[in-house]
Amino acid sequence: MNILLLDTAFAAAPIYNGLIEAGHDVWVMGNRPDDLLARAAGARWIDQNYRDVDAVRDHVARLGIERIVPGCTDVSIETVVELEAGAHLRDDAQTNLALGHKAQFRALCELLDLPAPRVVDPQSFPRPGRFICKPVDAFSGRGITVFNGADTGALASALEAARAASRSGDALIEPYVGDRLFSCSGFLRDGAFTQVFFVREGSSVNPYAVDTSNVVYDFADDHATALTSSLERLARHLRLKDGLLHTQFILSEHGPMIVEVSRRCPGDLYPLLIEYSTGFRFAAAYAAAFAGYAFETRPSERRHVLRHTVTADSRVEYGGLVFAGAAPVIAFYPIARMGEELLPRQGNRAGLLFTEYASAAALEDAYASIIARENYHVRGALKATNSD
Numbered sequence: 039m040n041i042l043l044l045d046t047a048f049a050a051a052p053i054y055n056g057l058i059e060a061g062h063d064v065w066v067m068g069n070r071p072d073d074l075l076a077r078a079a080g081a082r083w084i085d086q087n088y089r090d091v092d093a094v095r096d097h098v099a100r101l102g103i104e105r106i107v108p109g110c111t112d113v114s115i116e117t118v119v120e121l122e123a124g125a126h127l128r129d130d131a132q133t134n135l136a137l138g139h140k141a142q143f144r145a146l147c148e149l150l151d152l153p154a155p156r157v158v159d160p161q162s163f164p165r166p167g168r169f170i171c172k173p174v175d176a177f178s179g180r181g182i183t184v185f186n187g188a189d190t191g192a193l194a195s196a197l198e199a200a201r202a203a204s205r206s207g208d209a210l211i212e213p214y215v216g217d218r219l220f221s222c223s224g225f226l227r228d229g230a231f232t233q234v235f236f237v238r239e240g241s242s243v244n245p246y247a248v249d250t251s252n253v254v255y256d257f258a259d260d261h262a263t264a265l266t267s268s269l270e271r272l273a274r275h276l277r278l279k280d281g282l283l284h285t286q287f288i289l290s291e292h293g294p295m296i297v298e299v300s301r302r303c304p305g306d307l308y309p310l311l312i313e314y315s316t317g318f319r320f321a322a323a324y325a326a327a328f329a330g331y332a333f334e335t336r337p338s339e340r341r342h343v344l345r346h347t348v349t350a351d352s353r354v355e356y357g358g359l360v361f362a363g364a365a366p367v368i369a370f371y372p373i374a375r376m377g378e379e380l381l382p383r384q385g386n387r388a389g390l391l392f393t394e395y396a397s398a399a400a401l402e403d404a405y406a407s408i409i410a411r412e413n414y415h416v417r418g419a420l421k422a423t424n425s426d
Contacts, residue, residue: 039063039104039105039331040062040063040102040103041057041062041064041065041103041105041106041329042065042066042067042098042103042105042106043057043065043067043075043106043109043325044067044068044088044106044109044117044118045066045067045068045075045109045111046066046074046075046076046079046109047070047073047074047075047109047110047111047305048074048371049109049305049307050066050075050110050303051074051075051307052309052310052313053109053303053324053325054066054075055322056321056322056323056324057107057322057325059322060322060326060331060333062329065082065083065084065103066078066082066083066084067083067084067086067094068083068084068085068086068087068088069086071083071085088113088117091117091120091121094117094121098123103123104123104124105123105127105330106118106123106124107328107329108302108303108328109302109303110302110303110304111302111305112300112302114302115134115138115300115301116131124329124330127279127280127327127328127329127330128279128328129278129279129301133276133277137299137300137301138175139174139175140172140173140174140175140210141208141210144157145157146272147296152296153292154296155170155295156212157210159211160193160211163187163190164187164188164189164190165187165188166187167187167214168184168185168186168187168214169211169212169213170185170211170212170213171183171185171199171200171209171210171211172209172210172212173201173203173208174204175204175205175206175208179244180203181199181200181201181204181209182246183195183199183200184214193211215290215292216289216291217245217288219238219240219287219288220236220237220257220286220289220294221236221237221239221286222236222237222266222285223237223282223283223285223312224266224269224283224284225282225323225327226279226281226282226283228280229270229277229278230273231266231269231283233336234262234266235312236254236257237251237253237254237308237311237312238254238405239286240405241409242346242408242409242411243383243384243411244384247384248306248347249346249347249349250344250345251308251311251344251345251346252342252343252344252345252401252405253311253312253316253343255340255398260293261289261293264293264294265285265296268296269283269296269299272299279327280327281301281324282301282323282324282327283299283300284299284300285299285300286298286299303321306345306347307371307392308345309321310369310392311343311392314343314392315340315341315342316337316339316340316341317337317338318335318336318337318338319333322335342397342398343368343393343395344392344393344404345390345391346390346391346392346408347387347389347390347391348387348388348389348414349382349383349385349386349387350381350388350416351382351411351416352382353379353381353382354379354380354416354417354418355380356374356377356378356379356380356388356418357376357416357417357418358376359415360415360416362407362413362414365413365414366393366394366395367392367393368393368394369392370390370391370392372388372389373386373387373388373390374386374387374388380416388416
């Protein structure tokens, strides 16, 4: 089959590999020639900003593309749902907007009485309690602020930051329900989940941008049932097509509270966390649903694996990664080049690190160490000093 993948970044490599291994003719699209997949695809790389729907449509017609698969960006799936090739296999643009636009999704949660924070009117302040303000259409924790509802100055600052980070200049406010963040990645078939994975999501730097995660094998059954039954109700209401439904949620004192959902593949090599941990071919299953062919995969093992985004604590010319002790590394995927300037507080990234541990207890110790930023440091190049 002639397939177009809308993404050339390294994060989409597992999707690309799954399509190639299935024997398809795979084209990739993106406008950065140094991206991994732009180089890997060679003559089948299309130098094009895939935000331009009409231009993408022209390439699809010219090349005889039969199926289109979004990568790991919001823009990729926003473009895919506007195109005609393979449209019967995926949600339409209106459905995608209902899921991806935070304000619309919150309205849907209220309509279906899903377990999720309810939107708070800015005109209702001042009021007691803690609240979170966020852009309706941003990502990676940008523009998010937690504030005291009695402080009108903090409210104004939070709204200003959220609107500045929003593509549409819009923001919403919700009650703050906690910081125990998890994700639920499930594959739908006829509105019901065939496979579900729960992942703990943490951060060692920015509380609103995940950099450390691991599969949770013993997630409480009552919480799992409450969440998955609610998501299946959402899927039936919207008549979601088969394939991935990825959900981030807070485990609050009252149970799971849905933060957001998406039908695109999570980035930062999330599929490899699932694959290394369980043997389930996550990215290949994701691609197969969009391309419309059968792909059988199931969990085959339970390994204790951590995924961590390596970043610097201070501005430094990247000179390598040094561990504080013995490190059970199973894979490291570099992003920055040696000598490239790394910025503090997740300003950019050195790479993606995967480590494996002999037991759940050992993983817990390693998780705590990574969150405390104690188990490695990014080495900088030594500076020359001038001498007379």
